Amino acid sequence: MLKIQTVLGPISPGDLGITLVHEHMAVGYSGWDCDPLARPYNREKMVNLCVRALEPVKSYGVNSIIDATPLDLNRDVEIMKEVSAKIEVNVVCSTGRYTEEEGKWAYFRGRSRNKIGDLCTELFEGFMKEISDGIGRSGIRPGVIKVATGLNSISPLEEATLRAAAKAGRETGIPLITHTENGTMGSEQASFLIGEGMNPERIMIGHMCGNPSVEYQMNVLNKGVNISFDRFGIETFVPDKVRVSMLVGLLRGGYVGRIMMSHDFMCCVSGRGGKLPEEIGQKTANWFPTHIFQNIIPALKKAGITDDQIRTMMVDNPRRLFSGESFHSNARPSN
Helix, strand or coil: CCCCECCEECCCHHCCEEEEEEEEEEECCCCHHHCCCCCCCCHHHHHHHHHHHHHHHHCHHHEEEEEEECHCCCCHHHHHHHHHHHHEEEECEEECCCCCCCCHHHHHHHHHHHHHHHHHHHHHHHHHHHHCCCCCCCCCCEEEEEEECCCCCCCHHHHHHHHHHHHHHHHHHCEEECHHHCCHHHHHHHHHHCCCCCCCCCCCCCHHHCCCCCCHHHHHHHHCEEEEEECCCCCCCCCHHHHHHHHHHHHHCHHHHHECCCCCEEEEEEECCCCCHHHHHHHHCCCCCCCHHHHHHHHHHHCCCCHHHHHHHHHHHHHHHCCCCCCCCCCCCCC
16 A cells, blocks of 8 residues: 655555645755854754744644755754654655755765766665665655756756656655746746656646746646645745635636645744845745635635635645546646
């Protein structure tokens, strides 16, 4: 029987329940640990911050969270494990890599001497080791592969990552989830991964709500992949009212079986900290892990979206992403 790896051990797809498909507990951007003024790394404090941020989701029935932090954003699976146990929510962690611009690539550039074939092989072997043996000495095995591409282009290093991830996904059956920069390159990601042999039903193209074009959304969906509207509350890119309008249009167009929702929320970020600029603070005022339940779902219902459609996005589609089963209405809507 198919099992999903969580930080506390394997579960069945049916155990996922209501799922937030793209969140982050603890993140550290490349270079934070080189700042003499950065706050010391305090795992106990970070666990407490994560618990405080995420515990309220339980009152809305959330049973599972995918932590989309790749290893080069300071992924800490011990934090995830402790938080999962404390709040009694399944947590699926990721293997994979981040963008060339913001990830940690100097080491691999040196090893591969920019020979993309060699880099692809080393990345693949690294993904497979974590999937098969666990992350470091933790014994925790990732349940998804996270890949990322930059703004308006896919660099050679990012292409090598996509190729390595697709190969690992094919061999293990683990789903791929992606980061798109401001909702660009989603179509290219989908085409590349499918071209590398990935089952489109095991692919979730992320941050699609960063692009306000419904034509763009449909172009990606018509490739047969899943997408996620997973930055609700971050209105520095696109206002939530525009996202809701786009989502309603796609649901009315028959795409309910391949859309998921989340926030891309970061419970704590390593480094110096500090107060956000006023403009950014205003545009992220609703960026918290219950925003979908408190504000977005009521807005969808007001627009005529049904409880069954919401359940499909929050429960059934995440389950299908991991199980690979098809949705009976996945065919393109007729014109």
